[in-house]
Amino acid sequence: MPAITTNDGVRLHVEQTGSGEPILFIHEFAGDHRSWEPQVRHFSGSYRCVTYAARGYPPSDVPADPAAYSQERAVADAVAVLDALDITETHVVGLSMGGFAALHLVLRHPDRVRGAVVAGAGYGAHPDRQGAFRAECEATAAAFEAEGATEVAKRYALGPARVQFQNKNPRGWAEFAAQLAEHSSAGSALTMRGVQSARPSLYALQAQLAAIETPVLVLVGDEDEGCLEADLMLKRTIPTAGLQILPRTGHTANLEEPELFNAAVDRFLATVERGGWRRRDPRSLSTSTTGMK
Template identity: 40%
Template sequence: MGLIAVNGVRLHVERGGDGPPLLLLHGFTGSAATWEPLLPALQAHFHTVAPDLIGHGRSDVPADPARYAMDRCVADLVALLDALDIDRAAVLGYSMGGRTALHLALAAPERVSALVLEGASPGIADPDERAARVASDAALADRIEREGLQAFVDAWERLPLFASQQRLPEATRARLRAQRLSHTPRGLANSLRGMGAGAMAPVHDRLGEIAVPVLLIAGELDGKYVEISRAMAGAMPQATVRIIPDAGHAPHLEQPEAFVEAVLGFLVEKRERPART
């Protein structure tokens, strides 16, 4: 679709399909292209709206890290919904996009009809652990700017979190690597500084405010996020957990058919059901 101006920046957005709106939020190093293999199935039921989040893909890359803060990103998404005349949407978010979806639902609950959170967390509750993560992300951001994207992506792909992705078909891994290399060093660095897991405010004590239906998805091989998803579900009034077998941190990539089945089974069932108040 192209660029849409919101709050002084431009977000690249891809749209398609008919039906109720479904906002798709990618993870760190991703873009709207993350969802391309899933779009035929999703767009058979929904009108999908897939932005490149700030600093990613073809969206703007501001110089000020403060412009990437989670509250600013959420405000951009609300403005995007306004620009597209969308009153309320279901939101599917992966990893960083899942954290963003969670914050959107808390900041503007009237704009969210349902949530699907894949490999997402409510932040880092322990102050010391959060400070350590801020320092770690700042060091990584500096390294991205100093050493460039290829060195960063080489190291990123070797993280244990993504070990299961080594089993993906060569063409899928090549497409994923190209997506990771499509950004700018400044965009990824400032995304880490502004809306990394340490930089965002933890929301564990606010999960009970989420009144809409929520589906939490985690890969069976991603033990940390299986535990996080189950803990989050226990704190939400209308949440269920789906564990995708033989998948790690990115079930949408590693087991796309099972992922789509889980998402559509949840959203098609829930979309007409009013949220509890």
């Protein structure tokens, strides 16, 4: 099935590999369905791996209407992919923009998610940083419109949480940067404004996050500075969350450290499957250091 159609008529490119329990992978802003290749290669021997290109990312459609892009629509698109593939319940793994989508999928459709890996999700989440984040999103969107993806990719791929990938794996980073340069300039600008900039703060969702019962693994690189604080908040707020921090790692964690990333996800999925991923023991929340008072 190379494409599915959403309820608002947008065609999404979908690929699936392997068989078994499904895993839905949702890509980041600077990636696309191809970004999950190290994970598909690893997991497709035991799982049914589903990847797709979000709207605005060819070969998926690039709607021209700005109203076609939002956090809500990103979640609806994930559900549309599941429905088209007759998947009633799935594990979901999302990075950055995809991590936000995975988390919102858990919030809105908990019956569809067996377990969620929320990786590198946190940019612009803190209320004190939202204004600056949105200003940067607008500048980035304007650059995609004025200069095009080929030029913007040269700078975007060298962000402060991307250089770790370049230093560790120059060939892998070059492939990532080349794929980013192939993105739709219009689609990137529309996604940056409608999804990235306009999404709600995670801190404004704390009451909803505290009610989550779905197993969640929050995963982040220790040099992904824009995510660390928010991801610690997610760990402390979601009663079923575990926090995995990858050392000396930036934002593109699944490509930068595929073995560590895959091992963490593999261990999480196996624990969920055997019913071992439980809510945090409330006794661990005591303010006492020793438990003596």
